[in-house]
Amino acid sequence: MFAMTATRRLALAAAVLAASIVVQPVFQQAQAASGIAAVVNRTPITSSDVSRRAAFLRLQRQKSDTKTAREAMVDEILKRQEIARNRMSVSTEEVDKAFERFAASNKMNPQQMSQILEKAGVGVEHFKNYIAVQMSWPRLVNSRYGGARGRMSSQELVTRMMENKQKPVTTEYFLQQVIFVVPPAKRNAVLGKRQKEANAARGKFPGCEQSKEFAAGYLDVSIRSLGRVLAPELPEEWKPLIEKASGGTTGTRVTERGVEFLAICNQRQVSDDFAAEVVFRAEDLGKEQKSGQNPNEKKFLDELRSKAQIEYR
Numbered sequence: 001m002f003a004m005t006a007t008r009r010l011a012l013a014a015a016v017l018a019a020s021i022v023v024q025p026v027f028q029q030a031q032a033a034s035g036i037a038a039v040v041n042r043t044p045i046t047s048s049d050v051s052r053r054a055a056f057l058r059l060q061r062q063k064s065d066t067k068t069a070r071e072a073m074v075d076e077i078l079k080r081q082e083i084a085r086n087r088m089s090v091s092t093e094e095v096d097k098a099f100e101r102f103a104a105s106n107k108m109n110p111q112q113m114s115q116i117l118e119k120a121g122v123g124v125e126h127f128k129n130y131i132a133v134q135m136s137w138p139r140l141v142n143s144r145y146g147g148a149r150g151r152m153s154s155q156e157l158v159t160r161m162m163e164n165k166q167k168p169v170t171t172e173y174f175l176q177q178v179i180f181v182v183p184p185a186k187r188n189a190v191l192g193k194r195q196k197e198a199n200a201a202r203g204k205f206p207g208c209e210q211s212k213e214f215a216a217g218y219l220d221v222s223i224r225s226l227g228r229v230l231a232p233e234l235p236e237e238w239k240p241l242i243e244k245a246s247g248g249t250t251g252t253r254v255t256e257r258g259v260e261f262l263a264i265c266n267q268r269q270v271s272d273d274f275a276a277e278v279v280f281r282a283e284d285l286g287k288e289q290k291s292g293q294n295p296n297e298k299k300f301l302d303e304l305r306s307k308a309q310i311e312y313r
Helices: 004-023 047-059 066-085 092-105 110-119 124-145 154-164 184-202 208-216 239-243 273-291 295-307
Strands: 036-040 043-046 170-181 221-230 258-270 310-312
Touching: 036 047, 036 066, 043 047, 043 066, 047 066, 047 124, 066 124, 066 295, 092 110, 092 124, 110 124, 124 295, 154 273, 170 184, 170 208, 170 273, 184 258, 208 221, 208 258, 221 273, 239 258
Parallel strands: none
Antiparallel strands: 036 043, 036 310, 170 221, 170 258
8 A cells, every 4th residue: 555665665775876976986887888688588688788787786885797787687677577567567757756856855956866877877767767666566566465455364363363462453444535636737826725725624524424515615626435444554644644633634735636634534443353464464564664675575586587588698
């Protein structure tokens, strides 16, 4: 639901990259031949691809010899192919926004960041391809092996509860999403006005049963039922607002859709088997985020490598 592992890993990679750009000498793009260094399931990896990945690894202060860079590109191509096959790639817009955030976090605009990447021998396109894979791959892995709603066998669940000595208790929410829609073409002109309108409307919200009638009284307001959501499943951006909610609604947030707030239709403490599974999965996800590693990612990649046709030139 929120793919925290991907976000954290990508942020750390960007931070290392940005720090390295500041303190390391600038690497000029090698005059690499455009020959083929490897072929992965009929997808070629050029010498230029390997050269750019080597430059990127140097900026990350990692081992950056040709063999290491080539293997990194083989892994990336395998991931890209599987992401494309499952149609789970992030959008170009998401990648561009991530790139803009990296630039802004280092007090640069995207053009300045682009210039640095080009001078370093990495290139903007190469870096954006890396971003896209880093954002998409964990989603695919979680989809295959299960995330917070993962598939835990009855035996695994019983074992975890015995280890825990008691069944976990968590909060169950029933939520509705209230969206004051802001068309992209009018965003700059009307966003402030819509935010004031949404903030004022919160105090007039009549409750979830009458939410559709409430929305009909405003221009371009939509209601989405989110159904049952357990506390460990709450998106990080909404969690603090839900915890501080008063009067049955959260504070507002500006999103790509417009200005939103959540209505809490009902909440209660639960300790059923499904809740226990979600809590345990969230704990596992937290451990993965802390270590920066998900064992299922290596397992999946090893499987792809074992089935792939990889030819080195």
